[in-house]
Amino acid sequence: MRLRYIELFHAVLTTGSLTGAAKLLNISQPAASKALQHAEDQLGFELFSRVHGRLQPTQQALLLRDRVERIIQELHELKRLTTNISQPESCPLRVTCTPTLAQTLVPDAMASLRKAFPGTAAELFTQHSLVMCESLALRDTDIGLTLQDPGHQNLRQQALCRGQVMVIAPPGWWPDEELTQPLPVSALAGQPLIGITVRDALGNMLQSHLAQVDPPPRTSVWVQTYQLAYSLVARGEGLALVDPFTARCGNGQNIQRRPLKLHLDVVLYALYRPDSPLNPVQKRFLALVRQLAQGILADN
Amino acid sequence: MRLRYIELFHAVLTTGSLTGAAKLLNISQPAASKALQHAEDQLGFELFSRVHGRLQPTQQALLLRDRVERIIQELHELKRLTTNISQPESCPLRVTCTPTLAQTLVPDAMASLRKAFPGTAAELFTQHSLVMCESLALRDTDIGLTLQDPGHQNLRQQALCRGQVMVIAPPGWWPDEELTQPLPVSALAGQPLIGITVRDALGNMLQSHLAQVDPPPRTSVWVQTYQLAYSLVARGEGLALVDPFTARCGNGQNIQRRPLKLHLDVVLYALYRPDSPLNPVQKRFLALVRQLAQGILADN
DNA sequence: CGCTGCCACAACCGCGGGTTATGCCGGGTG
DNA sequence: CACCCGGCATAACCCGCGGTTGTGGCAGCG
CATH class of the missing domain: 3.40.190.10 (Periplasmic binding protein-like II)
Incomplete structure (x- = not known):
C-alpha cells in the first residue's frame, strides 16, 4: 500500500469524486484515475463501484475508512512536529490556555509581561485540554495553562495556585x-x-x-x-x-x-515539555500568572 | 515526508545501522544512504549524526521516534486488514480465546464440532482481550471468547453463560x-x-x-x-x-x-463483528461452547 | 598492516507517477 | 429532443525518483 494510494483514497472519500480528489492532491484527474486503479488491483478488490460514471464506496472501502483516516491524521501530526522541530523557538513565548483563562488572566499577564519586556513577540492560543496536550507535544506551543489535571505522562505539570469552586x-x-x-x-x-x-x-x-x-x-x-x-x-x-x-x-x-x-479545590496548572527548559521570558510570564491568579483567588 | 523515508527511519532506528536497514527493506545500502540524505535535507535537520562513520540518532530523531513507530504500526495493521479483506473467509471457523479458555473448554468444543462436521478446517488463537479485539477488527479471526466484558463498541458481544468465582x-x-x-x-x-x-x-x-x-x-x-x-x-x-x-x-x-x-458473576462472552453474520458452523460451535460451559458451571 | 564493516559518492537505468488530449456516458436544461 | 456539462477512463508521452552496481574513505581490530 503506497502512501499515495492512502492519500488518494482519503481524498476521494472526503470530496466524493475523483476529480475533486485530484484537485485536492494537486494532480490531474487522469493521474488520480490511474492511481486508484493501481491501488485497487494491488489490493485485489474494488474500493469504489462505478455506477452511472460516478464513484461510490464499496463495503470494503467503508471498512478501511476509519483506519485510513487515523493514519492520515497521524501523518499530519508528524508533519507538524517535524516543521516545528526544524524551525526552533522562532518566538520566545508561545502560550495556550483554556477559554476560561483566556478571558482575563492570560491577557492581563501578557500585558504585564510586555511592560517588563517591551516588544517581546508572543503567540497565544486557546484550546481545550486534550488539544492542548497535543499542541504541546507537537511543539506548536511551549506553555499550557489549564484548570484540569491532564495526567499526561509526557508533560511536566506544575500547580501554580489553588482556589475554590x-x-x-x-x-x-x-x-x-x-x-x-x-x-x-x-x-x-x-x-x-x-x-x-x-x-x-x-x-x-x-x-x-x-x-x-x-x-x-x-x-x-x-x-x-x-x-x-x-x-x-x-x-x-x-x-x-x-x-x-x-x-x-x-x-x-x-x-x-x-x-x-x-x-474540592480548583487548581491552576502550567504544562510544559520536560525536555525544553523554560527561558527567562517564559519563567517571568509564569511568575506573573501565578501572582495575578493568587490575587484573584485571595479576594473572593 | 515520503512513506519510504518513514520506513527507512524506523528501520535504521531498529537495526542500528544503515546497511542493516537496507537489508530490512530489501534495497541496497547506497539506496538507503541516498534516501536518508534526501529525508534529512527535506526535513531541514539531521536525523543521525555521523560519528566515526557510524550513525547515531540525534535529539530530534528521538523526538520523532514514538510517533513514527505508531504510524508504522498502523500501516502494518492496515495491511493486515486489507489482505484479510481480499481473501475472505478462507476458513469457516476462526476462533480466538483467552489462555484460560484454551485449556479445556475450547479444545473440547472443537472436538465435538469436528464430530458433527468432520473435516472442517479451523484456526485457533489464544490472545489476551485487548489483542483479541484488534484481531477481530482486523479480520484475522471471526469469533472471540473471553471472560472479560471488553466494552468495545465496534464489536457485538453475547453473554453465553454465567458462573461464580x-x-x-x-x-x-x-x-x-x-x-x-x-x-x-x-x-x-x-x-x-x-x-x-x-x-x-x-x-x-x-x-x-x-x-x-x-x-x-x-x-x-x-x-x-x-x-x-x-x-x-x-x-x-x-x-x-x-x-x-x-x-x-x-x-x-x-x-x-x-x-x-x-x-460478582464470571461471564463468558462471545465477540464477533456486527457486520459479518455467523455461518452455520460458527453458530453450532458457539452452541457447543455454551453447552459445555453450562455443564462445567452447573457442577461446581 | 591488512582485513572487515560501514557509509558516501558517481554513473546509470527502468518504471512509477505525472502530464495533455480525447472519448464516452448520464443527467439536467431550454 | 438537442445540447452541454460534469465526471471517469484510455492513450501516448515524459521526467525524475528510487533503485542498481562499482568504488573509495574511514575506524576499529586482530
Whole structure:
C-alpha cells in the first residue's frame, strides 16, 4: 500500500469524486484515475463501484475508512512536529490556555509581561485540554495553562495556585453580608441551575456532587463552557458553579458570587515539555500568572 | 515526508545501522544512504549524526521516534486488514480465546464440532482481550471468547453463560462436606494467597474486594494468568481466586475447589463483528461452547 | 598492516507517477 | 429532443525518483 494510494483514497472519500480528489492532491484527474486503479488491483478488490460514471464506496472501502483516516491524521501530526522541530523557538513565548483563562488572566499577564519586556513577540492560543496536550507535544506551543489535571505522562505539570469552586447568581440573589460565607452544596437543592457539560475532571466532580443533592437542582439549560454559564447567570437564568476566574471576570457587575463549601479545590496548572527548559521570558510570564491568579483567588 | 523515508527511519532506528536497514527493506545500502540524505535535507535537520562513520540518532530523531513507530504500526495493521479483506473467509471457523479458555473448554468444543462436521478446517488463537479485539477488527479471526466484558463498541458481544468465582486450594485444605458451600470473602483473611495481576475487569474487581479483607491475605507470589495460579496451588503454595474454567481443569486431581461467596458473576462472552453474520458452523460451535460451559458451571 | 564493516559518492537505468488530449456516458436544461 | 456539462477512463508521452552496481574513505581490530 503506497502512501499515495492512502492519500488518494482519503481524498476521494472526503470530496466524493475523483476529480475533486485530484484537485485536492494537486494532480490531474487522469493521474488520480490511474492511481486508484493501481491501488485497487494491488489490493485485489474494488474500493469504489462505478455506477452511472460516478464513484461510490464499496463495503470494503467503508471498512478501511476509519483506519485510513487515523493514519492520515497521524501523518499530519508528524508533519507538524517535524516543521516545528526544524524551525526552533522562532518566538520566545508561545502560550495556550483554556477559554476560561483566556478571558482575563492570560491577557492581563501578557500585558504585564510586555511592560517588563517591551516588544517581546508572543503567540497565544486557546484550546481545550486534550488539544492542548497535543499542541504541546507537537511543539506548536511551549506553555499550557489549564484548570484540569491532564495526567499526561509526557508533560511536566506544575500547580501554580489553588482556589475554590464558586457559585454565581444574578444580582440580589443573596444578602450582601452572606457573600463571603461559603454556600453548602445542599443549599442548591431545588434551585435553578445552569448545567455544565464540561468533560474535564472538575466538571465530573461537580456532576457527581450535584447528583447527591435532594431535591436535585432544576436544570433546563446545559452549556459547554464556564463563560457561557456566566453570561446566562448575568441574564438572570439561574445559578451556576464555575471556577474562580470565570466568577471574577467582568468585575462582577452583573452577578453575585460566593464560594461553594467543598473540599474540592480548583487548581491552576502550567504544562510544559520536560525536555525544553523554560527561558527567562517564559519563567517571568509564569511568575506573573501565578501572582495575578493568587490575587484573584485571595479576594473572593 | 515520503512513506519510504518513514520506513527507512524506523528501520535504521531498529537495526542500528544503515546497511542493516537496507537489508530490512530489501534495497541496497547506497539506496538507503541516498534516501536518508534526501529525508534529512527535506526535513531541514539531521536525523543521525555521523560519528566515526557510524550513525547515531540525534535529539530530534528521538523526538520523532514514538510517533513514527505508531504510524508504522498502523500501516502494518492496515495491511493486515486489507489482505484479510481480499481473501475472505478462507476458513469457516476462526476462533480466538483467552489462555484460560484454551485449556479445556475450547479444545473440547472443537472436538465435538469436528464430530458433527468432520473435516472442517479451523484456526485457533489464544490472545489476551485487548489483542483479541484488534484481531477481530482486523479480520484475522471471526469469533472471540473471553471472560472479560471488553466494552468495545465496534464489536457485538453475547453473554453465553454465567458462573461464580472459585477458590482453589491444595487437597485436604477444607473438609469434603464444606466443598459445596460458598466461602465468604472474609474467610480469606490471613490466608496464603496467590496474587492475580490480570488486568481485566474480573481481576480488578477481585483486587478491590480483597483490599477490604482484614487482616489482608498473605500474598508472596503474583502471577499473570489464572493457569499459573492453578499450578502453584496444586504445588501447595496457597489459595487462589480463579474463574470456574480454570478451577475445573485437570479434573481437580491436585486441588480442591469451592465457590466464593460474592454477588460478582464470571461471564463468558462471545465477540464477533456486527457486520459479518455467523455461518452455520460458527453458530453450532458457539452452541457447543455454551453447552459445555453450562455443564462445567452447573457442577461446581 | 591488512582485513572487515560501514557509509558516501558517481554513473546509470527502468518504471512509477505525472502530464495533455480525447472519448464516452448520464443527467439536467431550454 | 438537442445540447452541454460534469465526471471517469484510455492513450501516448515524459521526467525524475528510487533503485542498481562499482568504488573509495574511514575506524576499529586482530
